[in-house]
Amino acid sequence: MKDKARRRQLNILGLLRSSDRAMSSAQLVRELEAEGQDVSERTVRLDLQQLDAEGLTRSDGRRGRVITELGAHELAASRTVERVGFLSAKIAQMTYRMDFDLSTRAGTVVVNMTLADPKFVAKCADMMAKVFEKGLAMGHLMTLLAPGERCGDVVVPKGMIGIGTVCSITLNGVLQKYGIPVHSRFGGLLEMKSGKAVRFAEIITYDGTSIDPLVVFIRGGMTNYVGAVTTGNGRIGASFREIPADSRERVIDLARKLNAIGLGGFMEIGRAGQALLEVPVSSGLAGAIMIGGLNPVAILEETGARVSSWALSGLVEYNRLFHYSELQDRLSVLR
Numbered sequence: 001m002k003d004k005a006r007r008r009q010l011n012i013l014g015l016l017r018s019s020d021r022a023m024s025s026a027q028l029v030r031e032l033e034a035e036g037q038d039v040s041e042r043t044v045r046l047d048l049q050q051l052d053a054e055g056l057t058r059s060d061g062r063r064g065r066v067i068t069e070l071g072a073h074e075l076a077a078s079r080t081v082e083r084v085g086f087l088s089a090k091i092a093q094m095t096y097r098m099d100f101d102l103s104t105r106a107g108t109v110v111v112n113m114t115l116a117d118p119k120f121v122a123k124c125a126d127m128m129a130k131v132f133e134k135g136l137a138m139g140h141l142m143t144l145l146a147p148g149e150r151c152g153d154v155v156v157p158k159g160m161i162g163i164g165t166v167c168s169i170t171l172n173g174v175l176q177k178y179g180i181p182v183h184s185r186f187g188g189l190l191e192m193k194s195g196k197a198v199r200f201a202e203i204i205t206y207d208g209t210s211i212d213p214l215v216v217f218i219r220g221g222m223t224n225y226v227g228a229v230t231t232g233n234g235r236i237g238a239s240f241r242e243i244p245a246d247s248r249e250r251v252i253d254l255a256r257k258l259n260a261i262g263l264g265g266f267m268e269i270g271r272a273g274q275a276l277l278e279v280p281v282s283s284g285l286a287g288a289i290m291i292g293g294l295n296p297v298a299i300l301e302e303t304g305a306r307v308s309s310w311a312l313s314g315l316v317e318y319n320r321l322f323h324y325s326e327l328q329d330r331l332s333v334l335r
Contacts, residue, residue: 009047013075016067020155024064088206094312098173110167113154113313114297118161120305125327130229131296132324136236138166138293141262141321144330152314167293168265183242187213195232212311218298225299237292242285245272265290
C-alpha cells in the first residue's frame with residue numbers, strides 16, 4: 001500500500017513539474033483520472049499534505065500547489081532506474097529533431113536551460129564572459145527566456161530567468177545532416193593545465209546514465225571553472241565523440257564554418273585509430289573532444305548561486321541566439 005501511495009505521489013509531482021502554473025487537488029484528480037487512475041479528491045489532498053510536509057510541494061494560495069526545487073530533484077532521483085539509457089536515447093532524438101542548416105544559418109539548435117536569479121546573473125556576467133573568452137564554451141552564442149516562457153519541459157518561473165546555452169549535441173546534428181555519423185561515448189571533466197587540456201579526470205558514459213554527466217559534476221561541486229579562467233588550471237566539462245576516420249578532413253572543414261557563425265565546439269579532433277588525450281579509439285575511427293555546453297553557467301554554481309540546469313532541454317531558433325557580450329544589456333531589459 002505504501003508503495004502504491006508513493007507512486008501516486010510521484011505522479012502528482014510529475015504533473016506539477018510539467019505544469020506552468022499551480023494546480024488544485026480537483027485539477028490533479030482530473031489529470032490522474034485521465035491517466036487511468038481511480039482516485040478521490042480526499043486522497044489527493046492527503047497526498048499533498050504529505051508532500052508539503054516533506055518540502056516537495058508548497059501552497060500557492062487558492063490556486064493550489066506547485067512543486068519545489070527539492071520536489072523536482074526527488075522526482076528526478078526516483079525515476080533514475082526507469083531511465084537508464086534514457087540520455088543516449090534523448091541524444092539520438094534531439095539530433096534527429098533539430099533542423100539547423102549551416103549553409104543558410106537558419107533552423108533550430110539544441111540548447112541547455114538554466115534557471116537563475118537575474119540579479120545574481122548580472123553580478124556574475126563578467127565571469128561567464130571569461131568562460132566564453134577563454135574558448136571554454138560552446139561557441140559564443142546564448143539566449144535568455146523571460147518568466148512564463150518555455151523550453152521543452154522547462155517553464156521559467158516568476159522572479160527567475162532562463163539562460164539557454166548551445167548544447168554540444170547540436171554538432172552531432174550538423175554532422176548528421178552532412179552524412180557523417182557520430183557516436184557520443186561519454187561526458188567528463190577535462191583537466192586543464194596552463195590553459196591546455198591534459199586528460200579526462202572523470203567520465204560517465206552516456207549509455208549508463210539518466211542524467212547528463214556535466215549536470216552530475218556541477219551539482220557534485222567537482223568542477224573548477226574559476227581556476228580554468230583565471231590561472232589556466234582547473235576542470236571543465238567536455239565530451240568525447242567518435243567519427244569515421246575517412247570523414248576527418250570534412251569534419252575539420254565543417255568545424256571551421258561552425259566557428260565562423262558562433263557554434264564552434266570542437267576542442268580537438270584526433271587521427272585515425274589513435275588515442276586522444278589517453279582515450280583509446282578503434283581502428284577506422286577518429287576521436288573528437290567537444291566543449292561542454294553548460295560551462296558558462298556552471299561557473300554560477302561555483303560563485304554561490306542556486307541554479308537548476310537541464311541538458312538537452314529543447315530546441316531554439318538560431319536567430320534567437322545572441323553574442324555573449326550582449327548579456328548585461330539583455331538582462332536589463334528583462335529585469
